[in-house]
Amino acid sequence: MPTVTVIQPTISEEQNTKIRCAAYCRVSSDSEDQLNSFMAQMRYYSQVFDNSETEELIDIYADEGITGTREDKRDEFQRLMKDCRKGKIDRIYTKSISRFARNTRDCLKNVRELKSLGITIYFEKENIDTANMTDEMMITIMGGLAQEESTSISQNLRWGIKKRMENGTIKMCTPVFGYELVDGNLILKSDEAEIVRQIFDWYLNGYGLAAIAQMLNALKIERFGRTSHWTASTVGVMLRNEKYIGDQLFQKKYTTDTLPFRQVVNKGERDQYYYSDRHKPIISRDDFDKVQNILAEHKKSFKGLKQDHIFAKKIYCGECGSTFKFKCRKNKNYWVCRLHDAESDKCSNKQILEANAISAFIMLCNKLWYNYKQILLPCQAALQDLKLKKFSGKTQVMDIHKEIAKLREQAHVLARLKTKGFLDEAKYLEQTTELTAKINKLQTELKKLTRSDDEDEMLEQIEMLIDFFEKRENIMIDFDESAFENIVEKIVVIDQHELEFHLIGGLKFKEKI
Template sequence: MTTANTAAAGAPRITVIDPRAPERAKLRVAAYARVSSDSDDQINSYIAQVDFYSKYIASKEDWEMVDIYADEGITGLEARRRDDFNRMMEDCRAGKIDRVLVKSISRFARNTKEYIQFVRELLRLGISIYFEKENIDTGKMTSEQVAQIYGAFAQMESTNHSGNMRTSVRMRMEKGLFVPPTAPYGYRLAGRDLEIIPEEAEVVRMIYSAYLRGQGKEDIARELNRLGTERGRGRQKWHPSTVHYILTNISYTGDMIWQKSYATDTIPFRQVRNHGEKPQYFAENCHPAIVSREEFQRVQELMASRREQFTAGAKPRESVYSGHIFCGECGSMCRQKISSGKRYWVCHRHDKSKADCPIPQIPETEIEQAVLRLCRKLKQGSGRILRPVLGQLRELRERELRSNRRISDIDKEISHLTEQNLVLVRLKSKGYVDSALYLSQTDEIGRKLRDLRKLRRRILDSTGEDRQIQATEQMLVYLEEIPERMDQVDAGAFEELIQRIIIVSAEQVRFQLHNGLELTEKVERAVR
């Protein structure tokens, strides 16, 4: 800095300030780490990733660490289940991050659709992503096709992993070592074994005895509801379909049939009924019986006899509509009926007595045409119908998250624990903390983080918006895959799109979709 001398008395004194280069803003860098299971090896991998990225970012003078986001012990197939990934995306949208480091594409996303969606969003926000394993920097990519190719590789890796899991399950079935993920009503899992719940077993025996005495499934369900019998797992009401499930479940004889359903080979994975596409395994005497094999067999024979009598000698084919059509007047489930070679769907009460319910039977062909029109309209108008609904649901969820004090407190605690973890990493790297203390402290912090994330997920799962968002996203994926004009209704329409069909009248049906949306369609009478 210099001072200029002036000859004139009283002239202002001028001080020249030397120019200085402004401080260069540091690049705000975050890292995302994810492991796929809760095993010890994977947890060590998680600690190693956090340690590596903490040191790596600290070694760059022009980088500033924002945070290390890490999900552990949960599936990576769907981003909605990764709490820290979603927290990172929220921070990106809030302008807190300039660059994201990820070990590999498969750690960032496990299907092409999500991969492209999030890469595009971060690029629009001006945020680059560096994938270490593939040596890809999205900030330097000239074509999105490159990203799509690598995204496809990530999906292939996920599909291969799922295939390995299915092979492992199949081998356990072949060796008789398979443990079902859930226990049927009347049993509970005790380690690797099924054990009887005495009070529920009595209900099962009562259902079998009542049916063999001549009571129908509707009457049995009505009686159980009148007695206030609990269904277990917090469910109260009994339905004829629940009674039917118990009467046809061979598990109550002490035997089991494994792989009655299976997961599809492509993303999004869906559980579908096994109609012979995959082998099934009959496990004999694998747990205590509640009813005898003879009693179970008598029930199956009686059920077949009643079914034969109902259809007047014509055996109904397996229908995709079974369990999905209900009466709009009395709420009863509709059943399939064959008359003069034609298939109809009719309300139980109307079929017994027209005075009990006025809703008439409707030909299956007319219902099928209504479903096909609905699918066509939803596919053509998804941008006007489902996508705005998805946007509104996401906005509602964001409001819920912002206003939910418990979520806010959990996020603060997660952030606080993550900061503690980073401090420990820095102290360890400088030799201030020995390895034993470091591992014990990071293990404790990791345990607390896992508990907090599980609690956060339970709170999110309890909100209706989260379930509706997932259902709407799955519906959009299904609609993208089906042709413009479907020739017939397949099981996928009910697995992904339609929850139930309600017959309002002979001229109108109402569709309840999986995301809670309800739409009506006219029934166009066929020319007779």
């Protein structure tokens, strides 16, 4: 018979830690009533756990004044899911399914992921607890109703807009340069109209889009009453705009029918409505047609250029911060700063040869391949040590959330007092300015505290880099597009002779060209 030794428990049941809870709340607009609702939810969840013996509130995640139809627009919801994946939360409380998600797919996807992580959700309005597996059918039904409600409202609004487009009663929402908006109608502005005529005249006389933008910037031409930076693309849009001949084309873009709603360019999927002679023209139809023909010819000549180049939107100017754009001259590919190309006096950073950028990347990869153990492994070790240190600011984060909610409530009270005449303008401005300053300071502090959670993501990316170089058997000879796309976040052009590569994991390396 074997000898059996009983190992007594070292932690009693009374010492078990409380269930770590989080609250998620959201309001769908930034009106005063909704702001009041937002603060009420913050107060409610802050107080409900104060005297609980079994549960403790870890954090409140609150998205304020934004759309609920798209999950990627809810920053606080994304932070909640991120913290759940890190094992910081055991249970989530939320007012209703429609607050948590506005379409069935996202609702079920998130509920299932959270259940797989051992995290339960309680929907107060529907009295649904995901701890009970049979509730998934109820969640599907309620999530479908929430989605149907959101879709129905959107469809009703779009139906009304379509009818107004069909019967000619649709009104403009924003004016174009050269006009002002009066009761939804475009009324000509003589000073701006003269500039529009000059732009068309320049183009008909052989000036390019970039050259016209440069001249407008040199003349310090304002748009909509404020200083504006003119670009070649801005000029191009103006030259194609049918409003300058007195016509209007409606539904150039349309909103998709299903959640998440997105605006997409109408390429024939929806009806379009063209109104002729709707307002006073600035440009003659003859000149407008000539401009369209020239633009069409230029488009044909540039059709061969690569629009989806791997460097597109990856190269930035170290002087002005603008993105670099592609140019081809004498069968050689170049990248040039957009601001320098439009106004060379405002940015001195000149173009770089694409071949030089590729050579610099290959050289950097080979240096890291030889030395990654001396460079990347110490970074990995330092981040792992940082991760082991427990985040001590949990209660501090909660306190800041509560304080922000309290200050917002005070601002709301001041607004009501001013509206009712109990507070004069000067005193109102003085007190609201002070409250805003306090809120901004607290939000800055909150960002500093929550930013410490990013070390997990940084560590994962450092490990990806190490894995990339460990698996390489030889040095890189030819440009590897896949490697570039996977490990480079962006390139900053210091000058014509030096590039700074920003790799995943927050690492930066400079390389001569």
